[in-house]
Every structure is written in C-alpha cells, then in structure tokens.
Amino acid sequence: xxxxxxxxxxxxxxxxxxxxxxxxxxxxxxxxxxxxxxxxxxxxxxxxxxxxxxxxxxxxxxxxxxxxxxxxxxxxxxxxxxxxxxxxxxxxxxxxxxxxxxxxxxxxxxxxxxxxxxxxxxxxxxxxxxxxxxxxxxxxxxxxxxxxxxxxxxxxxxxxxxxxxxxxxxxxxxxxxxxxxxxxxxxxxxxxxxxxxxxxxxxxxxxxxxxxxxxxxxxxxxxxxxxxxxxxxxxxxxxxxxxxxxxxxxxxxxxxxxxxxxxxxxxxxxxxxxxxxxxxxxxxxxxxxxxxxxxxxxxxxxxxxxxxxxxxxxxxxxxxxxxxxxxxxxxxxxxxxxxxxxxxxxxxxxxxxxxx
Numbered sequence: 007x008x009x010x011x012x013x014x015x016x017x018x019x020x021x022x023x024x025x026x027x028x029x030x031x032x033x034x035x036x037x038x039x040x041x042x043x044x045x046x047x048x049x050x051x052x053x054x055x056x057x058x059x060x061x062x063x064x065x066x067x068x069x070x071x072x073x074x075x076x077x078x079x080x081x082x083x084x085x086x087x088x089x090x091x092x093x094x095x096x097x098x099x100x101x102x103x104x105x106x107x108x109x110x111x112x113x114x115x116x117x118x119x120x121x122x123x124x125x126x127x128x129x130x131x132x133x134x135x136x137x138x139x140x141x142x143x144x145x146x147x148x149x150x151x152x153x154x155x156x157x158x159x160x161x162x163x164x165x166x167x168x169x170x171x172x173x174x175x176x177x178x179x180x181x182x183x184x185x186x187x188x189x190x191x192x193x194x195x196x197x198x199x200x201x202x203x204x205x206x207x208x209x210x211x212x213x214x215x216x217x218x219x220x221x222x223x224x225x226x227x228x229x230x231x232x233x234x235x236x237x238x239x240x241x242x243x244x245x246x247x248x249x250x251x252x253x254x255x256x257x258x259x260x261x262x263x264x265x266x267x268x269x270x271x272x273x274x275x276x277x278x279x280x281x282x283x284x285x286x287x288x289x290x291x292x293x294x295x296x297x298x299x300x301x302x303x304x305x306x307x308x309x310x311x312x313x314x315x316x317x318x319x320x321x322x323x324x325x326x327x328x329x330x331x332x333x334x335x336x337x338x339x340x341x342x343x344x345x346x347x348x349x350x351x352x353x354x355x356x357x358x359x360x361x362x
Contacts, residue, residue, distance in 0.1 A: 007087070007090075016074050032050070081256060085107070100253050104206035118230075122229040125137060127355070140235070141170070148172050161190055178205045260277065349361060
C-alpha cells in the first residue's frame with residue numbers, strides 16, 4: 007500500500023472508540039479507509055456514535071500514528087490489512103478478524119498451513135518435552151506451529167517449531183515493540199529472525215490481562231487445529247480450545263496422569279470430544295495431512311532400563327527401587343547421572359519423572 011493508504015488504515019485503527027466490529031462494518035459499507043475519511047458525517051452516523059464521527063471527520067491524527075510509522079521503517083516489520091492478498095486466509099473465516107495485523111519476521115508464513123499448540127505456563131518437564139517434540143515433528147511435516155509466546159508449553163512449542171522446516175509463529179498480547187514475558191526475549195528474537203510474531207494491538211500496547219484471551223481467537227483462527235498439551239481446569243488454554251471448536255477447527259489433547267492437575271483440562275477436552283493423541287502422526291492422520299517427510303514420533307521406545315521403569319508418570323524412590331530391584335544407594339546414583347544428562351527431573355516430595 008502507498009503512504010496515504012497506510013496512514014488511513016492506521017488512523018482509523020487508532021481512533022478512540024472505534025472497535026473492530028465497527029471498523030469492519032465501515033469497510034463493508036464504504037470500501038476502504040480513505041473512502042471512510044472522505045464520507046460526510048451524516049453517512050457515518052448509522053454506524054458510529056457522534057463523538058467517533060467527529061474524530062474521523064477531524065482526519066488522521068498524525069501524532070497517534072507516528073510510533074507505528076517509525077516502527078514500520080525498521081527492516082522486517084510489516085502491516086497487514088483485510089485488503090491485503092496475503093492476509094492469513096483462515097483468519098478471514100472467523101467472525102471477528104482483526105482489521106490490522108502488525109507483523110515482525112517472515113511474512114510468507116502467514117499463508118502456510120498451521121497447527122496451534124498451547125498449554126500451561128507452569129508446565130511439567132515432561133509436558134515441555136512433549137510440546138517441543140510434537141512441535142518439531144509437526145513442523146518437519148510441513149505445519150507451521152502457532153502459539154502465544156507464554157512461558158511453559160507455548161515457549162516449548164515455539165522452540166520445537168523453529169527446529170522443523172515449517173518454523174513457528176507467535177501471536178502476542180502486546181504491541182510488537184514489547185516482549186512479554188521478558189524471560190522469552192531471546193526466543194522472540196529467534197522468532198523474528200527465523201519465524202514471525204504478529205499482534206493486532208498497536209505499537210506501545212503494554213501487557214494487559216484482557217488482551218491475552220482476546221488474542222487466543224487469532225491463535226486458533228489461523229490454524230487447522232489446536233493441540234492442548236497440559237492444562238488445568240481453569241487454564242487459559244481451554245479458552246483457545248473452545249474457540250477452536252467454535253471456529254470449526256480440530257481439537258487435540260494429550261492425556262496424562264489422573265493424579266496430575268495439569269492433565270485434568272486435557273481429560274475434560276477428551277470427554278467433550280477432543281481427539282486423544284499419543285504421537286505427532288495421530289495429529290497428521292486426523293488432519294489427513296500428507297507430509298513430504300514422515301513425521302518423527304514424538305514418543306518412542308526406550309533402550310535404557312531405568313528410564314523404561316520410570317515410565318512417564320512421577321514415581322517415588324521406593325516404588326522405583328522395587329521396580330528395578332536396585333538398592334536405594336545404587337538407584338540414587340543412577341538417577342543423579344540421568345538428571346545431569348537431562349533425561350530425568352526431580353520433583354517436589356521426593357518424586358522423579360522421565361522427561362525424554
């Protein structure tokens with residue numbers, strides 16, 4: 007788009023009191039932002055309150071759009087609108103697609119087939135391992151992994167997606183000049199280089215709690231389906247799963263221990279009709295996805311007798327010693343060795359869990 011069109015799109019988006027629904031209604035009625043600005047106030051009144059009509063009649067607020075224009079001057083930064091041919095196609099199918107999207111990174115990813123992977127911010131070691139493994143296998147099979155850049159499962163999914171051929175895309179709840187949470191700054195930089203980050207929120211928008219459930223409709227809306235790895239019953243990930251179902255997307259869930267609070271959300275989804283999956287191939291089969299390269303298994307057999315005895319559920323030292331037939335001293339040394347290798351995690355209460 008030319009500079010005049012860009013100013014008009016941004017000007018309307020930053021008009022106080024003009025929400026997405028009204029913006030889309032105006033576009034349908036008048037054809038484009040420049041035509042909306044050129045329309046007489048009387049033509050706008052059926053769609054807007056009088057104060058908003060007056061703000062539009064005053065023209066584009068150059069001071070308000072200046073931060074966005076400066077941000078767009080930087081390499082790799084883009085603005086997408088509903089009028090752009092490369093606006094995410096599946097997002098056009100949802101009831102409330104954002105009129106504008108800010109993007110940092112690889113614009114071509116917006117047209118790629120995607121799978122959403124979401125889950126708990128307080129992920130277990132096994133949950134994070136599962137998310138990264140599933141994401142890597144599905145990305146390698148050709149599905150771009152979309153998630154929300156949160157701690158825990160989201161971050162693990164992005165890491166896995168970046169390893170695969172189809173990369174990963176993060177939908178964030180702030181302006182793209184802000185990284186939240188700050189602990190994911192390095193990951194955000196990797197996504198900007200090798201994947202992408204998008205937001206419907208203007209440059210400078212801080213972390214506001216209400217924005218995160220709102221952005222979930224974009225995560226699910228861009229994807230063919232949504233995989234929930236770990237989720238408590240009150241998890242925000244269940245909002246994304248519900249939105250995915252309402253949008254006609256497939257919903258998948260990985261089961262866990264009946265004793266784990268982080269498995270209860272997944273189990274509830276499965277009871278409600280979500281597809282239980284145990285491997286990346288289960289997801290591909292359900293989507294009838296023909297991968298150019300067969301997906302590597304996200305879980306598999308294990309040649310280590312101790313890891314095989316551990317399984318994937320938390321186990322106490324006494325139970326594990328009985329399973330293995332080892333003395334506590336010998337078992338403790340073997341567990342320490344595998345913990346240093348990154349294949350076992352120590353949990354509170356003297357429990358151990360396999361994480362590979």
